[in-house]
Amino acid sequence: MKKKIKIDYVSDVACPWCAVGLGNLNQAISQLSDKVNFEVHFQPFELNPNMPLGGQDAIEHLTEKYGLTAAQVKANQSNIRIKASEAGFEFHPEGRKRVYNTFDAHRLLHWAGIEFGLEKQAILKTELLNTYFCLAVNLDDQKNLLDAVSRSGLDIYRAQEILKNGEFTKEVREAEAFYINAGISSVPSIILNDQYLLQGALPSESFINAFEQLIAKAALEKT
Template identity: 35%
Template sequence: MRIEIWSDVVCPWCYVGKRRLETALAGFEHRDDVEIVYRSFELDPSAPQHGHELTTPVLARKYGRSEDEMRQMQLQLTEVAAEEGLAFRLLENVHTNTIDAHRLLHLALDEGGPALQRDLKEALLAAYFVRAEDVGDHDVLHAAATEVGLDDVRVKEVLTGDAYAAAVQADIAQARAYGATGVPFYVVDEKFGISGAQPAEVFAQVLERAWAEARPTLEMAPGGEACGPDGCAV
């Protein structure tokens, strides 16, 4: 089974959704047969490469709210995240660009497969939301990438060039083709779509259904007389 996840590393609900999916997978009998691949989605491609402004005033302007209202919303989301074991620092987050983070996630997938990509995704989310670091900053990105095992030289090559930029745009185009307008967005076996950070129970239901439909079992009628491997006892 393959789960593709469209998300951004500055999307708080993507981190919450990640934890909820992990909870569902922990109780899924066939979890060892599940492959997770992260796809790119930029919430704000126009964001500055190096964040200087906090997200609170940026979001307040974007959604037509006061900064006090936005702070209260961020504090409420912080409480939701805490229920999933995440210690968010949303009031300290900076508004920053994520294109380079996404390019590194593609590098991780190429170099080490879904497992390495998953490790880098977790490292980047933790850097931004738990430590309030700027994930548009190349020093932060380099540290996260090399700490999970990516080659120092390859990381520098990607960060100083434009490798995987086309792959990022292809991911975004695919999300739009699926009808996704926001993240997180999940696609299971190219058949089942899940929008948003749903409760773990919802993820669990979809996992069970997808597994059952991909591997149907026969419904047997009551047995009748038959011959076995040793012949027929008539």
């Protein structure tokens, strides 16, 4: 019988390193899928929970937040674009234009997970990251969120209802609070089997090493 590893991937769809980390995680999972049943849950975290409708110019936001020059921000974006490509995400060559609030995206991800299962949730997560970083379109425009839902093979009419009626607001707020209270302050944060914390956009080799350690630990506990 295959070992099981539960993964809680705490992240935001407005986090470029979360896309890189996810791509690397998927590469690691594919290499060990014959030995392990991986159960990946996407958990919500908002980098900019107070961002108003309309968002903020991305360069302006990043220079203000991190105290960098525009040139430094663009250099960082170029580096991230290379890392993202290696991880399977082709970021827009001109970068994201604006920074948006992502709460609606997290509500849709919660819905996908509970009504369609983890595989569909993972597909929607990828499509939302593609929407923001590869297509570089407006996340405040619900049509772009619904396009991601459609590409994921999910029920677009149900998604419209969720966006309109504010469904899963309480559940997402509670999940966000849980991880913040647990000490999560940066993303991606990856929790293995509810016990072990990995942080950052780790290379696939680091994920593989962590998984192999868990496999070895489980084998020892059975002897």
